[in-house]
Amino acid sequence: MSTEAVSSFQKAREELGSRLRELRRDARLTGRQLAESHGWHPTKISKIEGGKQTPSDADLEAWAAACGAPERAPELIAALRSLEGRYVQYRRMFRSGASARQRTFAEFEAESLIVRNFETCFVPGLLQTPEYARFRLAEGISAHAAPDDLDEAVAARMQRQQVLYATGKRFHFVLAESVLRFRLCPVEVMTAQLERLAVASTMRTIRVGVIPFDVPYPAAPIHGFWIFDDRHVSVETVTAALTLTEETDVRAYLDTFARLADAARYGAEARAVITRVLAELPDPEP
Secondary structure, three states: OOHHHHHHHHHHHHHHHHHHHHHHHHOOOOHHHHHHHHOOOHHHHHHHHOOOOOOOHHHHHHHHHHOOOHHHHHHHHHHHHHHHHHEEEHHHHHHHOOHHHHHHHHHHHHHOOEEEEEEOOOOOHHHOOHHHHHHHHHHHHHHOOOOOOHHHHHHHHHHHHHHHHOOOOEEEEEEEHHHHHOOOOOHHHHHHHHHHHHHHOOOOOEEEEEEOOOOOOOOOOOOOEEEEOOOEEEEEOOOEEEEEOOHHHHHHHHHHHHHHHHHOEOHHHHHHHHHHHHHHOOOOOO
16 A cells, blocks of 8 residues: 555544544543443554544444444444545455446546546556456456456446547546556557557547656656546555545645656657567567
């Protein structure tokens, strides 16, 4: 998880803990008294109030009841939902299949006028070929033991790409050269994918920038991220999807994206990098 993501998620959890501490103190209960009233270990109270442990819905309902304020439970649960929305584990998200994540991104893209995306490893989903998408999604389904809805997930990702042609929207992609070089699929699939990127770089509705290896980076490419308008940032880790909405977080990502975008090459220069990588690919295995 990135430093910004940790900060945003942890800050929200600490704020919820502070609200619960205030509620307990207003009820004139010690942490031990609250714990004993529900058969909890005493350390559970300090961990929740200190932002070290995330409470469950049942915990919040029990907490509010013990403090003589059961009417506070709905607002506390709403705060928990907001917290959970910032950090969603894939194993929970993928219970409904990989296509569910595609529908979520489709909603984000449909609601946004400006979409920015920086990637260090993968070709962005909106620019993927069906074959490349199949390899990427199959890996996710396998890694997270998700229901096998691969065909549906690939179709959903391809359907997402229709948003690239929507009137009034702008898309700006910045890719590290590593995206072009990482061998995450067979050579023939990567060849077709790079050719697709070269074509995408000529489209009027989108900008595709590539940062070559020989260009100094103005900011460390720690991880990929999406920015939807100036509203929120989406970050994907190995195990979870993060949604950052704090103004300071969004501003930090906007500033980072702007610096990375300034270092990228566009148009003919970007296509020259793609063409060079294509030329260096080995012949497909017979």
